[in-house]
Amino acid sequence: MEKTLVIFKxxxxxxxxxxxxxxxxxxxxxxxxxxxxxxxxxxxxxxHYAHLVDRDFFPLLLNSMMATPVIVMCLKGKDAIKVxxxxxxxxxGRDALPGTIRGDFSxxxxxxxxxxxxxxxxxxxxxxxxxxxxxxxxxxxNDKRYINSPDEL
Ligand code: UDP
Ligand code: MG
Numbered sequence: 798m799e800k801t802l803v804i805f806k807x808x809x810x811x812x813x814x815x816x817x818x819x820x821x822x823x824x825x826x827x828x829x830x831x832x833x834x835x836x837x838x839x840x841x842x843x844x845h846y847a848h849l850v851d852r853d854f855f856p857l858l859l860n861s862m863m864a865t866p867v868i869v870m871c872l873k874g875k876d877a878i879k880v881x882x883x884x885x886x887x888x889x890g891r892d893a894l895p896g897t898i899r900g901d902f903s904x905x906x907x908x909x910x911x912x913x914x915x916x917x918x919x920x921x922x923x924x925x926x927x928x929x930x931x932x933x934x935x936x937x938x939n940d941k942r943y944i945n946s947p948d949e950l
Contacts, residue, residue, distance in 0.1 A: 798828075798873050798874055798875060798877070798937070799873070799874065799875065799876060799877040799878055799917070799920070800830060800871055800872070800873045800877060800920060800924060800933070801871070801872050801873075801877045801878040801881050801913065801914045801920045801924075802869065802870070802871060802912070802913070802914045802920060802923040802924050802927060803822070803869070803870045803871075803872060803881060803911055803912065803913050804867050804868070804869050804870075804911060804912035804927075805818065805867055805868040805869075805870070805910075805911060806861070806862060806867060806908070806909070806910060806911060806912060807861060807862065807863075807864040807865040807867060808861075808903070808905075808908040808909065808910050809868075809902075809910045809911060810865045810866065810867065810868065811864075811865060812902070812910075814902055814910060815868055818898055818902075818910070818911065819870070821884065821898065822870075822872055822881070822884070825874075825880065825884065826874060826944040826945075827872040827873065827874040827877060827880065827881070828872065828873045828874060828936075828937065828938060829870060829871070829872060829873075830871040830872065830873040830933050830934050830935070830936070831869075831870065831871035831924075831928050831932050831933040831934060832868065832869070832870045832871070833868070833869060833928075833932065834866050834867070834868050834869075835866060835867060835869060835927070836863070836866045836867075837862050837863055837867055838863065839859055839863070841926070842858075842859055842862050842863070844926060845923065845926060846858060846862075854907065857907065858907060861907055861908065869927045869928065871924055871928060871933050873937075874944075875945055875949050875950075878913075878914055878915075878916065878917055878920050881913045881914070882913050882914075882915060883897070884897060884898060884913075885897060885898050885899060885911055885913040886898060886899035886900045887899065887900075888906060888909060889905070889906035889909070890902070890903025890904050890905050890906070890908075890909050890910070891903075891904055891905070891906070893909075898910055898911055899911070
């Protein structure tokens with residue numbers, strides 16, 4: 798089963814949206830394999846957002862991501878990376894479709910509630926950036942019969 802990283806950004810923490818967003822992922826059938834709160838710093842964010850360090854808005858993004866502690870979560874499931882990105886929606890909350898997390902909770906291109914890994918390569922790199930190996934748990938639901946068909950497992 799695929800694993801992916803979600804970060805509840807300071808916008809989710811400040812607006813007390815974490816519980817209902819976790820509920821969405823659980824209702825979908827994704828499984829929580831890791832979860833913790835942490836304070837991000839500039840060094841970690843320069844790695845995580847390496848593709849954006851030269852952009853004009855990067856200093857604002859740094860401030861935004863360090864404004865409060867964040868909650869990082871590892872979700873597991875069939876095609877979890879794609880599924881979580883679809884549930885997250887377009888980067889700018891004003892463009893994100895209703896029904897997605899950003900579409901329902903964000904009016905901003907920066908304060909957009911969650912980060913979600915965008916490819917299998919990114920997911921592996923990001924999970925090892927934010928979690929120690931022992932913080933990700935290889936447990937699974939005992940009864941998966943109503944989440945996936947046998948040929949999907
Ligand atoms: N971002 C921003 N302004 C922009 C583009 C991105 O502040 O014009 C922020 C926004 O918080 C976004 C993050 O930088 O979520 C990472 O950008 P990316 O293009 O990787 O989008 P994502 O993968 O989060 O949809
Ligand atoms: Mg991205």
